[in-house]
Amino acid sequence: EKGGYDHFMLKEIYEQPSVIKDTYRGRLHVNNGIIQMAGIEDNLEKFLNAERILIIACGTSWHAGLVAEYIIEEFARISVEVEYASEFRYRNPIITNKDVVIAISQSGETADTLAAIKLAKENGAFVFGVCNVVGSSISRETHAGAYTHAGPEIGVASTKAFTTQITVLTMIALRLAKAKGTMSNTEFHTHLQELELIPEKVTETLALSEVIAKEIAAIYKEVPNCLYLGRGYNFPVALEGALKLKEISYIHAEGYPAAEMKHGPIALIDEKMPVVVIAPKQGHYDKVVSNIQEIKSRSGKIIAVVSKGDTQVKALADHFIEIPETLDAFTPLLTTIPLQLLSYHIAVMRGCNVDQPRNLAKSVTVE
Ligand code: F6R
Secondary structure: OOOOOOOHHHHHHHOHHHHHHHHHOOOEEOOOOEEOOHHHHOOHHHHHHOOEEEEEEOHHHHHHHHHHHHHHHHHHOOOEEEEEHHHHOOOOOOOOOOEEEEEEEOOOOOHHHHHHHHHHHHOOOEEEEEEOOOOOHHHHHOOEEEEOOOOOOOOOOOOHHHHHHHHHHHHHHHHHHHHHOOOOHHHHHHHHHHHHHHHHHHHHHHHHHHHHHHHHHHHHOOOOEEEEEEOHHHHHHHHHHHHHHHHHHOOEEEEEEHHHHHHOHHHHOOOOOEEEEEEOOOOOHHHHHHHHHHHHOOOOEEEEEEEOOOOHHHHHOOEEEEEOOOOHHHOHHHHHHHHHHHHHHHHHHOOOOOOOOOOOOOOOOOO
């Protein structure tokens, strides 16, 4: 049932090209220039009249929410806030019938997310679910929703759920942008075309990462700490990369927006500290390059995720993994891949139980 792979996690990492395609199939129509998702079409007015969108989730799903915040605000110009469900539910938040709440959950059973949804509904908000498990509690408790079509995710560490959540949320952002006219037709079309190409670019990313991720893992498998840095759309990817490493390899890891380094974490840098820097060509490339220089001058070890054809970061980095070029907003779908593989190989080399890490459960149905 692991399809020839050693672990479910690895199988699920490699399924990403096909499940991303499953997730947009029937929804993304490049030739007609439309995105069609029943849950959105039926409730379009609610989204368009929303004063803000509030995203609630936990863990990896919360990271997908952070990526969505940047994408929805950029594409559709609707104000978005992202909150941990566990904080939201206990802090008497301000929530009204002018809010649209998007709850993201792979399992659809996370207790804190479910409780947050109930609270939002009691206060009159319209609640939209992005779930993977069909018929799950959250999919039933929400007013409407859109499923990710990732298929069963068995590995406790979330991989394909994350990239398919981002795919759904990106389509929502594009649909809203179209309805609001916040994106030009040309731009909209370019994004549709590029989104359709993501599965093959994920396949290429897997091929580009395969050998090198293992080599880097072998070098760093014994480190006690690791930092992950990214900016813009890739700041949440840094958080997700760090979460993946800590949960399956038990190495202490932290993700930061790269510019926050100088406000504290840079004190941690010495010749023993590996720093994974997400540095695709798009986005805030020059800023990331200066962040890398700051780390180099303090002897930190740089593991960079770069675009194919990059020269500047490659020259500075101790190791690099290449990804194909894509639009800035879509880079998380590619940059995530090598980080998943890096964590996977480190965990395997450390003899950890990759699919069932200690102390963790697949769905957190207790708070
Ligand atoms: C991380 C992980 C957890 C879940 C979190 C939310 O790899 O698996 O952080 O993302 O428990 O779970 P769902 O998405 O099922 O609500």
